[in-house]
Amino acid sequence: MLLNRLVNGIASWSIEFIFIGEKNRDFQSKQSSQINFRLVANDYQLNKTLNEEFFEIFCVKDYRFSEKHEWIVLDKSDKTIGTVGISQYAQEALGDVVYVQLPEIDSDFDQDDEVGAIESVKAANEIYTPVSGKIIELNENLSEKPNLVNTSCYEEGWLFKIKLKNSEEYEKLMDQKTYDEFLKQSAA
Structure with a gap:
């Protein structure tokens, strides 16, 4: 109340x-x-x-993270569909995002394939897919508002949705706690 x-x-x-x-x-x-x-x-x-x-x-849902700092979370109603974005760490390292190049819909990719790029005022980085699958949807809002990656990287700043080929790849990705440890070890 x-x-x-x-x-x-x-x-x-x-x-x-x-x-x-x-x-x-x-x-x-x-x-x-x-x-x-x-x-x-x-x-x-x-x-x-x-x-x-x-x-x-x-609050955290079941985000999984790759070593390349992409995250994926599965759809609540269809566990074969994942939404992909970049982590808070990655967006902070990039700085202000000015352009996002996304993959084409219906494109098939293997795990860790390069699927696009993100350009910021500091750098340009590739986007990788954390799992194998087919791209089924793009975040069209990023064409006009690429800074959504900075302001809401886990919600409005998602990049694309993918239909998973192999759910085991998702299960092998890092959970939040393991990813936090990975970041600590990388910084050391």
Whole structure:
């Protein structure tokens, strides 16, 4: 009820997640592995503490990540269709995206094939498909708003949808926790 009153009639709001615990070294003890969830609606704040398991189930979905920093999440109603994008890490490394070249619909690709490119003010990087399959849909919004990759890389900034050939490839990709460890090891 409180959430409805806060958000009702407010055009813009955002959700911020502040990690406390093993993912963030600013914690008091290893037992305090929790996430502080804060909803900001204009000047109103609603604070709640959620345990990490709830966060992973409710908010993160089941994103899987490749070593090339692409993510994929399967459609809720059809587990043979995946939506693909680039990770938060990748979009931050790129900087402001100015152009996205996407693959053609009905194109078939093998896992880790180059399927397009993303250009930013800093660099140009290839896009790879994290699984084998056929491209079935493109995010047409990126032609006019390529910066959606920066502002909403896991939602509105997705790149394409693919019909999976082999679901085992998806299962072998890194989950969020493994990907976070991969990033830590890569930085070391």
